[in-house]
Amino acid sequence: MNFDALSYKLSPLQVEYSIRCIANAHSIAIITHQNPDGDAMGSSLAMRHFLQAIGKDNVTNIVPTSFPDFLSWLPGANSIIQCELQPEAATAALRDADLVICTDLGEPTRVAALSPILAERFNEYNANNPKLLIIDHHLSAIANEHPEQIAYPDSASASELVFRLAWQLSRHASIQDRDHVEEILDNTRDILETFSFPKALTPDFATCIYTGMMTDTGNFSYNSCQPEMYSIVAMLLTTGINKDAIYDRVFNAYSADRMRLMGYCLYHKMRLFPEYHTALITLNRREMYRFNAKSGDMEGIVNLPMQIKDVYYSIFMREDKIPTHQLTDANGAKVKTKISFRSQGNRPVNQLAREAFRGGGHMNASGGEYFGTVDEAAKKFVEEMPKYMQKT
Numbered sequence: 001m002n003f004d005a006l007s008y009k010l011s012p013l014q015v016e017y018s019i020r021c022i023a024n025a026h027s028i029a030i031i032t033h034q035n036p037d038g039d040a041m042g043s044s045l046a047m048r049h050f051l052q053a054i055g056k057d058n059v060t061n062i063v064p065t066s067f068p069d070f071l072s073w074l075p076g077a078n079s080i081i082q083c084e085l086q087p088e089a090a091t092a093a094l095r096d097a098d099l100v101i102c103t104d105l106g107e108p109t110r111v112a113a114l115s116p117i118l119a120e121r122f123n124e125y126n127a128n129n130p131k132l133l134i135i136d137h138h139l140s141a142i143a144n145e146h147p148e149q150i151a152y153p154d155s156a157s158a159s160e161l162v163f164r165l166a167w168q169l170s171r172h173a174s175i176q177d178r179d180h181v182e183e184i185l186d187n188t189r190d191i192l193e194t195f196s197f198p199k200a201l202t203p204d205f206a207t208c209i210y211t212g213m214m215t216d217t218g219n220f221s222y223n224s225c226q227p228e229m230y231s232i233v234a235m236l237l238t239t240g241i242n243k244d245a246i247y248d249r250v251f252n253a254y255s256a257d258r259m260r261l262m263g264y265c266l267y268h269k270m271r272l273f274p275e276y277h278t279a280l281i282t283l284n285r286r287e288m289y290r291f292n293a294k295s296g297d298m299e300g301i302v303n304l305p306m307q308i309k310d311v312y313y314s315i316f317m318r319e320d321k322i323p324t325h326q327l328t329d330a331n332g333a334k335v336k337t338k339i340s341f342r343s344q345g346n347r348p349v350n351q352l353a354r355e356a357f358r359g360g361g362h363m364n365a366s367g368g369e370y371f372g373t374v375d376e377a378a379k380k381f382v383e384e385m386p387k388y389m390q391k392t
């Protein structure tokens, strides 16, 4: 196996900044976004496995809200602090950590009840006193201003970036002025000496990285044309992990209720707008109750209509409670509608999400929200559709 087969995507500044963050920290909290998906879970748990491999033993994983059952088998998931279940422990871990690492997360607003505490950390940001490290593939305001933060919207997953950080740390050559870094930091030398590939590549680390890369690309079916992705996968497979078993645990894990919900969505709830190559599925709270739907059960429904020939846009809307921190924004609405947008190729959906539905995201995968019922949100969408959806 060739462990040299990657380019140095992260800049020397980013690698050096990461080293300074990690070397200086005794206690480290790793946090990811609310409603964590496979990449959120994979990248944040992989980060802990990596930090433990380089001798950091006071590392805590925090998730703002619950994670789906099909990810609960991930190595290390059983010791994650879930804020909804342990609010005091989560708050203390996040507030008191020397270093907070955000993976698959670049904004303090996406961590539910922990947002005010994380916002403090962002507001006090000072690159000379490094207490915040971002490893993300979303657009992030703080990373835009601070090039030492690791944010690459062109990366398919945050897990890939965690891998690249670990890999580059193991390649001393990726750090331009290594003597200079070592001069500043006594304990950097130890980190650099002990951490080398493939030795540092453990099955637990590899499992978490693979899960994140796989889930954010739909098992390598979209956002998956960058050749180096497969070099990373090849390195991960040398640890002996079984990628087919990972696929099975993540993707063949539906409940019967969820399967019936999918059928209901496709048969009864899907509206097609052939002129705009668009499909729209909506679910109200009564329907979700009927199918005993939990939040994770909604995952992926938005992708289903994309399998129809000539459908290039898919929108999925479902009702949700208005969280207390949004009550003032809600303007008297009783319910909120969460919206997922998907598209294919050169057909952006993030502009629609941003301008009409208080959201944003990637060109082909965005999210948004609307204060009101799904029917009201759908009506607004149908009005906006001609402005944003291409007819060809």
Ligand SMILES: [Mn+2]
Pocket (backbone or CB within 6 Å): 039, 040, 104, 137, 156, 157, 158, 216
């Ligand atoms: Mn992600």
